[in-house]
Amino acid sequence: MTASQRPSTEPVTVPEVAHEWHKVLDPDELPEGRVTTVSVGRRTLAVTHVDGRFGILSNRCPHQGGPLGEGSIEKGWLRCPWHGYDYSPCNGEPPEGFADAPEAYASEVRVDGVYVALPAEAEHPRTVSDVMVETMVNWGVDTVFGMVGHSNLGFADAMHRAERRGDLRYVGIRHEGAASFAATAYGKLTGRLAACFGIAGPGSTNLLTGLYDAKVDRAPVLALSGQVPSKTKGRGAFQDMDLANAFKDVARFGEVVLSAADHAELMTLACKTAIVDKDVAHLIFPDEVQVEPSNQEPSGPDGRTGSREIAPPAAVLAAAIETIRGSQRPVIVVGQGARADIDGVLELAELIGAPVITTFKAKGAVSDHHPLGCGVLGRSGTPVASWLMNESDLVVAFGASFSNHTGIAPYKSIIQIDHDPMAIGRHHPVDIGLQGAVATTARLLAEGLDGGHTCVDQRPIIAERWQIWREEKASRRTDDHGAGLNAASVFAELSEHVPDDAVICVDVGNNTYSFGRYFEVAEQDVLMSGYLGSIGFAFPAAMGAWAAVGDSRKVVSVSGDGGFGQYAMELTTAVKYGMNITHVLLNNSELGKISKEQRAGEFDVWATSLHNPDFAAFAQLCGAHGARVTQLDQLHDAVAAALAHDGPSLVEVVTDPLLM
Structure with missing residues (x-):
């Protein structure tokens, strides 16, 4: 004009x-x-x-x-x-x-x-976004991680009003991938629902990796996407993407929020699906719908779910009882699906004196100091667990998926317990499959075996195997090639000083294999990117864990330099919100696990080296506590000071890539 x-x-x-x-x-x-x-x-x-x-x-x-x-x-x-x-x-x-x-x-x-x-400013009209925010709050969503932008402003405004009322907490992140990992970790730790939030186009597609992590690890997550105005949708508008199709594979439930929808019921269905199915639910909000006036009432969970304490059929249960009764050296394998019901499993184990072995995802479900605890089985496991598995004549598995990472031998006699019928015999046939809730089934098995059994009490054997392994670990702590600290020393220090009730978030790579093998867990909760195995998980997950527990428990994250580099700027997010997180960074200046795989496959070691900053100095520039460890005699004081620090802290430990 x-x-x-x-x-x-x-x-x-x-x-x-x-x-x-x-x-x-x-x-x-x-x-x-x-x-x-x-x-x-x-x-x-x-x-x-x-x-x-x-x-x-x-x-x-x-x-x-x-x-x-x-x-x-x-x-x-x-x-x-x-x-x-x-x-x-x-x-x-x-x-x-x-x-x-x-x-x-x-x-x-x-x-x-x-x-x-x-x-005078008029009273803000009640909108579609208000109805949906109030509904998700009713379903227990108290934390949202995300980034506000031009195509989600109406929904963001409704969350702001909820935050002012004290109903909701919003954590603004630096990258939406961190938002979805944080929400996933919140769900893994608590079983409750957190949300992640992004704009149309790239803001939402950045959520996908963390959402896939939630999906494959069975964690409830609610994803919320802004969208371009409906009148420009499909016409090549800026950031116009078909988000419904983009999220179709990852989301168990996904819908575009339309003007004429029952908005409260749509949000209720999304939240219920995420919680009940332990999966991803996704809602897409066109820009103009977010701010439309609404007189709907919010919905909620009352009367929407039933008890899940189901029991296996009596005949199958009886067969399992008789099989356990006739075994001599049974082992119990605990997967992530049994973590919330571990007390019932331990009562069964104590009755028959059976070793309790965990999958890597379930590390921390059973203390390594429990008389029957044997640590992790598989690639990230302990010789204690592998020896007792090899000597067993029966495997009783609770909430475990039998992945190749764990390596439960299919030739063993196997009883598998899971609430999900699709999980039973997923990778190979089992002798007896019991579909039922873990706690209920463990209690019924114990009641059936209370009259007598032939199982050997394996506590003395477990103690002996732990002594052998601890002597071996002590020997490995003396290894020194002059190129950095060894992993056995790092995780011995953390085993001693990380509080027993801490939440520990681990990454992927050699640092994580070493954590599984060397760190002796007490009562800590351990969170990881299990089946997806996504590098960069640890620190965003620690933000999600902190949102769940606040300052009531210490939150510790562990990664390599490759993993931390993925979301390093989220350290400023932790500083902004005063998150009491201690991050332990094992820096070997390379993608060490990939180098190891290249050597094992008889390839040249190529494209795995990394150019790193001084991460401790970087932490200080971000406003966090930072310390750098290059010698073993510096490790104790650096870890102690970081754990004692009130707020975000980082300990950078220079490690030898060949001693992990």
């Missing part, structure tokens, strides 16, 4: 309706011939200074919403920076032949500055 005539200079009159005067500028703040942006409450205004007069308009161009305060003054007109539409800087009138005009307000120049007359 161009104009040859001069713009109208008629000033805006003071409104007759109730209004309030607000100062917007100091006397000499805005030079002649300029425009600027000023905020007053929730309003954003474009303030102009032209020919000695001050004009005040809405900052929103009526054409496509361009920010007039970022425009320019040309030939007396205020020109929109987006498409060149012109308006009178005094009163917003367009040139002859055009009817659209931004709202204009009366102004007044006083001794102390420029003032604007604005009507």
Whole structure:
């Protein structure tokens, strides 16, 4: 739009309706011939200074919403920076032949500055987003991790209102991938629902990796996506993507929120699916729907779910009891699916004196100091667990998936217990499959065996195997090639000093294999990217864990330099929110696990070296506590100081890639 005539200079009159005067500028703040942006409450205004007069308009161009305060003054007109539409800087009138005009307000120049007359702000109308936020809060969502942007502002505003009421906490992250990992970790730790939040296009696609981690590890997560306005959808608009199809594989439940939908019930179905199925639910909010007025009432979980304490059929249960009764050296394998019901499993184990071995995902479900605890089985495991598995004549598996990482031999006689019928015999046939809740089934098995059995009490054997392994670990702590610390020493120090009730988040790579093998767990909860095995998981997961436990428990994360580098800037997020997280970073300046695999496959070691900063100094620049360890005699004090620090801390340990 161009104009040859001069713009109208008629000033805006003071409104007759109730209004309030607000100062917007100091006397000499805005030079002649300029425009600027000023905020007053929730309003954003474009303030102009032209020919000695001050004009005040809405900052929103009526054409496509361009920010007039970022425009320019040309030939007396205020020109929109987006498409060149012109308006009178005094009163917003367009040139002859055009009817659209931004709202204009009366102004007044006083001794102390420029003032604007604005009507009182109306009470905010209840919107679709308010209904859906209140519903997800009713389902227990108390934390959302995400990034606010142009296509999710209406939903963000509703979350802001919920946060002011004390119903919700919002954690603004630096990358949406960290948001989904944090929400996933929250679900893995608590079984409750957290949410992650992004804009249309890349903001939402960045969520996908963490959501796949939730899906394959059976963690409940709610994903919330903004979307471009419906009228531009499918027409090649900026950041216009088919998010429904993009998320179709990862989300058990996914829907676009339409104007005429039952919005409360849609959110209820999303939350219920995520919680009951332990999976991902995804909702997409077109821009204009987010702010539509709504008089719907929020929904909630009352009357929506039933008890899941199901028991196996009596005949199958009896067969399992008789099989265990006749065995001599049974072992119990505990997977992630049994973590919440471990007390019942331990009662059964103590009754028959059976070793309790965990999958790597379930590390921490059973203390390594329990008389029957044997640590992790498989690639990240202990010789204690592997020896007792080899000597066993029966495997009783609770909530375990039999993945190749764990390596439960299919030739063993196997009883498998799981609430999910698809989990039983998933990878190979088992002798007896019991579909039932872990706690219920363990109790029924113990009751059936209480009358007698032939099982050998293996406690003395377990103690002997632990002694052998601990002597071996002590020997490995003396290894020194002069290229950094060995993993056995690092995890011996952490085993001694990490609080027994801490939450520990681990990454992937050699550092994580070493953690599984060397760290002796007490009562800590351990979180990991299990089946997805995503590098970079640890630190965002620690943010999610902190959101779940606050300062009531210490949160510790462990990664290599490759993993931490994925989301290193989230350290500033931890500083911003005062997260009490200690991160232990094992720095060997390479992707050590990949180097090892290249050597094992008789390939050249290639493209695995890393150029790193001084991570301890980086932590300090971010506002966190940072310490760097290059010698063994520095390790104790550095770990102790970091764990004692109130707030985010990082210990960088230079390690030998060949001693992991």
